[in-house]
Amino acid sequence: MIKHNDRTKHANIEVNLNKLYEQVLKAKADWQNTFDSISDMICILDKDARITRMNRSFSARMKKPYESLLGARCYEAIHSTCSPSTCPFSAVMETKQSIRNVMEIQLGDAVFTTSLFPFFDAESKLHGAVYVFRDITDQKALENKLLQSDKMAAIGTLAAEIAHEINNPLDYITNYLYLLSESLPPEFGKREYLKKIEAGIDNLAALTRDLLEFSRPQIDIFVPLDMHRVIDESLEFSGKYLQEKQVKVIRDFGCRSHRVAGSVRMLQQVLLNLILNALDAMTNGGTINITTFCRKSHFVLEFADTGIGIPEANLPRIFEPFFTTKKNFEKRGTGLGLTICYNIIYQHKGEIHVSSRAGEGTKFTISLPLHHEEKGPVKQHIVEY
Numbered sequence: 001m002i003k004h005n006d007r008t009k010h011a012n013i014e015v016n017l018n019k020l021y022e023q024v025l026k027a028k029a030d031w032q033n034t035f036d037s038i039s040d041m042i043c044i045l046d047k048d049a050r051i052t053r054m055n056r057s058f059s060a061r062m063k064k065p066y067e068s069l070l071g072a073r074c075y076e077a078i079h080s081t082c083s084p085s086t087c088p089f090s091a092v093m094e095t096k097q098s099i100r101n102v103m104e105i106q107l108g109d110a111v112f113t114t115s116l117f118p119f120f121d122a123e124s125k126l127h128g129a130v131y132v133f134r135d136i137t138d139q140k141a142l143e144n145k146l147l148q149s150d151k152m153a154a155i156g157t158l159a160a161e162i163a164h165e166i167n168n169p170l171d172y173i174t175n176y177l178y179l180l181s182e183s184l185p186p187e188f189g190k191r192e193y194l195k196k197i198e199a200g201i202d203n204l205a206a207l208t209r210d211l212l213e214f215s216r217p218q219i220d221i222f223v224p225l226d227m228h229r230v231i232d233e234s235l236e237f238s239g240k241y242l243q244e245k246q247v248k249v250i251r252d253f254g255c256r257s258h259r260v261a262g263s264v265r266m267l268q269q270v271l272l273n274l275i276l277n278a279l280d281a282m283t284n285g286g287t288i289n290i291t292t293f294c295r296k297s298h299f300v301l302e303f304a305d306t307g308i309g310i311p312e313a314n315l316p317r318i319f320e321p322f323f324t325t326k327k328n329f330e331k332r333g334t335g336l337g338l339t340i341c342y343n344i345i346y347q348h349k350g351e352i353h354v355s356s357r358a359g360e361g362t363k364f365t366i367s368l369p370l371h372h373e374e375k376g377p378v379k380q381h382i383v384e385y
């Protein structure tokens with residue numbers, strides 16, 4: 001028979017156990033919530049490199065359900081390989097030391113740096129490892145931008161010096177050539193030689209013009225301008241070439257507020273460079289599609305051609321100064337066209353990107369901040385940079 005005292009004791013123990021149970025549940029939920037609140041991807045691996053736990057960010061970024069990742073080996077789930085050679089897990093298990101920022105991996109459009117930490121239990125026995133992936137996509141983009149602008153600055157100085165050195169002799173070569181051709185008798189039979197020299201000088205003059213444009217410090221005053229007009233005027237200038245090459249232009253202007261602060265001359269130059277490149281890429285006619293639309297506070301312009309496209313290996317290089325594949329062209333490319341475009345768009349606080357597939361065509365996407373009209377005297381509308 002259970003006495004009254006015993007019953008009270010039992011009841012108290014039960015209450016305490018319930019309380020403890022609730023506390024354990026709460027601690028577990030708190031732990032899981034903390035784990036899930038971390039935006040870095042984290043998974044816990046056992047000794048066989050199998051995933052025993054992961055946070056929400058991990059399964060979401062891997063775009064796979066939690067259950068399908070549970071128990072999978074890390075190198076299969078993450079690197080899609082069936083051997084651990086690419087996975088730093090074994091090194092951590094052998095050395096029992098953490099490895100930070102060991103490698104970068106790409107998942108979709110995002111880049112991650114990975115770190116692995118050995119995972120010990122309360123008795124300091126090694127149980128596996130904690131794998132942490134930190135998203136460094138923005139940091140990478142910024143690094144690339146800085147690298148690009150450093151490179152631009154160094155090459156810009158060099159380009160200005162070269163252009164200057166070439167320009168001076170070019171001036172007197174042109175003058176003396178003129179005097180020479182004037183002093184030759186009309187019956188002189190080798191005039192085609194002079195023509196060839198003139199053509200060479202024209203090429204050099206074009207090169208120095210490009211070099212100077214590339215390296216010239218920004219002096220244009222930026223004013224609110226109509227981007228659709230800039231596009232139309234650029235198409236008008238290139239009308240003759242477009243006709244000669246039988247290239248059709250389809251315009252689809254969707255952005256209704258199309259005013260940006262900028263320089264008409266510079267932005268026309270961007271358009272002309274894109275048009276010339278598209279024409280070079282379409283030897284047997286084709287189509288240029290120009291589409292505009294507004295995205296958030298930006299004017300977006302897509303410029304797509306149906307030309308030969310750009311091989312994947314060349315894509316990261318096309319904005320680099322002097323990168324050209326037109327060495328055998330009649331008018332040899334200098335490889336400065338897109339560098340100039342990049343600089344101009346950068347000076348307009350915009351962005352230019354390219355996407356292309358060899359054999360299918362190329363699309364450049366430019367986005368520029370929209371100009372918001374301010375009330376007040378006209379002078380305030382002029383934006384100086």
Ligand SMILES: Nc1ncnc2c1ncn2[C@@H]1O[C@H](COP(=O)(O)OP(=O)(O)OP(=O)(O)O)[C@@H](O)[C@H]1O
Nearest residue numbers: 277278281309318324325333334335336337338362
């Ligand atoms: N629309 C396009 N289609 C295919 N390839 C392109 C296109 N635009 C650019 N490219 C590639 O990018 C390279 C660099 O272009 P960029 O305009 O900078 O130089 P370029 O045209 O070679 O010479 P230039 O200085 O005379 O413009 C080109 O040589 C070409 O290989």
Ligand SMILES: [Mg+2]
Nearest residue numbers: 273277337338
């Ligand atoms: Mg070009």
